Amino acid sequence: xxxxxxxxxxxxxxxxxNPEWLRDAVIYEINTRQFTPEGTFRSATNQLPxxxxxxxxxxWLMPVHTIGSKNRKGRLGSPYSVQDYYHIHPDLGxxxxxxxxxxxxxxxxxxxxxxxxxNHTAWDNVLVKRHPEWYARDWKGDFRPxxxxxxxxxxxxxYSHAGLRKYMIDAMKYxxxxxxxxxxxxxxxxxxxxDFWELARKELEEIKPVFMLAEWESRDMHANAFDxxxxxxxxxxxxxxxxxxxxxxxxxxxxxSWNDRFYPxxxxxxxxxxxxxxxxxEGTSRELFGDALEAAIVLSFAGDGMPLIYNGQxxxxxxxxxxxEKDPIPWKEHPHGELYKKLIRLKKNNPxxxxxxxGGPVIQVQNSRDDLVLSFLRQKEENRVLALINFSDHTQxxxxxxxxxxxxxxxxxxxxxxxxSADTKLRLAPWKAKIFTxxxxxx
Numbered sequence: 528x529x530x531x532x533x534x535x536x537x538x539x540x541x542x543x544x545n546p547e548w549l550r551d552a553v554i555y556e557i558n559t560r561q562f563t564p565e566g567t568f569r570s571a572t573n574q575l576p577x578x579x580x581x582x583x584x585x586x587w588l589m590p591v592h593t594i595g596s597k598n599r600k601g602r603l604g605s606p607y608s609v610q611d612y613y614h615i616h617p618d619l620g621x622x623x624x625x626x627x628x629x630x631x632x633x634x635x636x637x638x639x640x641x642x643x644x645x646n647h648t649a650w651d652n653v654l655v656k657r658h659p660e661w662y663a664r665d666w667k668g669d670f671r672p673x674x675x676x677x678x679x680x681x682x683x684x685x686y687s688h689a690g691l692r693k694y695m696i697d698a699m700k701y702x703x704x705x706x707x708x709x710x711x712x713x714x715x716x717x718x719x720x721x722d723f724w725e726l727a728r729k730e731l732e733e734i735k736p737v738f739m740l741a742e743w744e745s746r747d748m749h750a751n752a753f754d755x756x757x758x759x760x761x762x763x764x765x766x767x768x769x770x771x772x773x774x775x776x777x778x779x780x781x782x783x784s785w786n787d788r789f790y791p792x793x794x795x796x797x798x799x800x801x802x803x804x805x806x807x808x809e810g811t812s813r814e815l816f817g818d819a820l821e822a823a824i825v826l827s828f829a830g831d832g833m834p835l836i837y838n839g840q841x842x843x844x845x846x847x848x849x850x851x852e853k854d855p856i857p858w859k860e861h862p863h864g865e866l867y868k869k870l871i872r873l874k875k876n877n878p879x880x881x882x883x884x885x886g887g888p889v890i891q892v893q894n895s896r897d898d899l900v901l902s903f904l905r906q907k908e909e910n911r912v913l914a915l916i917n918f919s920d921h922t923q924x925x926x927x928x929x930x931x932x933x934x935x936x937x938x939x940x941x942x943x944x945x946x947x948s949a950d951t952k953l954r955l956a957p958w959k960a961k962i963f964t965x966x967x968x969x970x
Contacts, residue, residue, distance in 0.1 A: 541793035543728060545754045546736045548584070548638060549795065550885040551875045554740075554835045555583035558803055559591065559619050560606070561848045562838050564855045568620035572628045579635045581841060581864070582871030585738065586632055587712050589803060590642045591615050591625065595649020600680045601851020606642070607714060608649040608680045612698040622705075629707050638709040640738055641702055645695055646718040647673060647681040654694075655682075661691040673718070686720050696727045703734050710738035716753070717743035724752035740797065749794035754883075758782075758796040758832055765800075765826065768918050769819035775898035776918060783889050783903070786831055795883040798832035800824055806837060807850040813843075818958045821866065822916050825960035826901070828870040829914040831889045833882045841867050873939060877964060879905040879912045887912075893928040900925050900955060904932045911936070911965035913947070917955035924954045936963035 555578050563570035568591075578586065590606040593614045600608075603618075615622060629639045648654060650670070654661060663683040665671040670682040684691060702708050710731075716724065724739075728751065731737045741753040748756050764778035786796065800823045801812040809815060816823050827834045839848070843861035848854045874880045879887040887907035894902045899919040905912045913932050917923050927947070936945050939962040947963075955961065 540791045541749055542751050543732075543754070544736075545793060545795070545883060546738055549738060549754060549833070549882055551878075551881045552584040552638075552833060553582060553871055553874065554585045554587055554797065554833060555581070556587045556589065556802060556835060556837045558589050558838055558848065560589075560603070561854055561856055566618065566853060566855070568624040568628045572624075572631050575628070575631055575635055575637070579637060580868075581836070582868055582875070583836060584637055585709075586637055586639045587740070587835075588639065588641050590644055590714075591619055592644075593617075595651045595680065597650035598680045599649075599851075601849075603852055605680055605851060607644050607647075609644050610649045610651060611653050612695075613701065626706055633707070638738065640710040640712055640740065641706075641708050642714060643699060643711040644714045645684070645723075646715040647678070647683045649680065650682055658688075658690065658694075661685060661688050661694075673715075683718075686723055692723055692726070695723075696730055699727060699731060700734060703731055703737065709735075710740070712740040712742065713753070714742050716741035716748065716756075717745060721747060721752060724748070728752045744796075746790055746794065749791060755795035755797050755833055758798045760785075761796070761798050761830075761832070762800070762805075765819070765823045766815060769816045769823060776901055779901060783830070783891070787888065792888075793884045796832045797835050798827040798830065799835035799837070800827060801840065801844060802835060802837045803848075803850075806839075806844065806848055810847055811844045812840065813845070818920065819918060822918060822958050822960045824863070824866060825870065825962065826914070826916055828874055829880065829905070829912065829960075829962060830903070831886065831905070834870075834874075836867060869939075873912075873962065873964070877910050877912055879907040879910040881907070890931055891929075892932045894925040895928065896923050896925050899923055902927070909965065913963040914960070915953065915955060915963075916960040917958060920957045922954060922956055924952060926952050934965065936965055938963055 557571060559571055560566045592612060593610040593616050594604040595608045595610040615625060632639045661684055662670050663685045672678045672681055673683055728739055739753045741748045741756040744757050744759045761782050764782050767773045767778055768776060813820055839856040841864040842858050843863055846857055887905040890904045892902040892904050894900055900923050901916045901918060903914055913936055933947050938945050945963060
């Protein structure tokens, strides 16, 4: 019988191996230009201990390359308009400065990934003269920016050329070899053919294990190319709920249903309330989420996914940072700093909240106000985390319609032991998030 049915045996969808250090990792994005008043690698290096104290593990550096001058936006231009893939922008520092930053991050037990812009270049990138045939063309045969976007400062590449693929992968390998970087965040990853990224991952892995983050949301990305991808639909769902663009929590129910059934367990989806795009173009996180901000932050850690912190969130994210000019973050003490520290400690101490294959699934805990109160359990062996979040501007009293979560817990806000049973009723203030952990596990 085994011989007859052997070919029906399922094959693992994910073929790559996720680095072990992704297990409970949190990403911290640095916009080097705005991160410090100096806007340099050296000054950013001096702040690495503060990021380590916060609890983040992976430093994501926005693009560090020289920026194009032709058709530049603003005075300084966009870091995503790359002029030379082999050169560092002098405003940020030099090669030794970047190597020092990476070395210090490694000494502190952190990892560093570099933003990589493979879809397009600046109009005056060195490749324009060396290999004009590697660029996409419009209907007139001219270089073209990406269609449908206001990206007039860049022109698109054409990955039907084998020479371009080799050049781009060789450039990525250069940064891994010379600077000991730990991987890449791939800008607009879905605009570049997937088989390119799969080959790039394979060749990078010949140098060292790497972490690859796709700015994209697609299951296919996770099979052979990327460890993690953006949870754009998660952000959209939480944003629409916070701003009452939808009447209930249906968008989040859809997200977690797809996350459970469509995405492989080994895939990691990055959850966030803001990043360089959202902050620059749409506003601060408070402007985006209003009174729901803290609830959204808690969900980004308690739900399945790798959380992202954009520099300045721990200081309250009180300012839209200019994208094409120098505009330093106004650093100050803020309650969100302590909130992030608390959530990161909880994530690292409880395996139920770990990332991807290492963590527990999100199990729905049905309640009497499922339309407005999100309740779920994450469990990994004896480790359990129960999350209750009121996504409404009214106090809600709930009862539970399932017994999956029954037992003894500790309220992470008060430290009080709490029992959940068939008789349990609970009141949640407007936009209130409550986290309970299984009382049998030391926290």
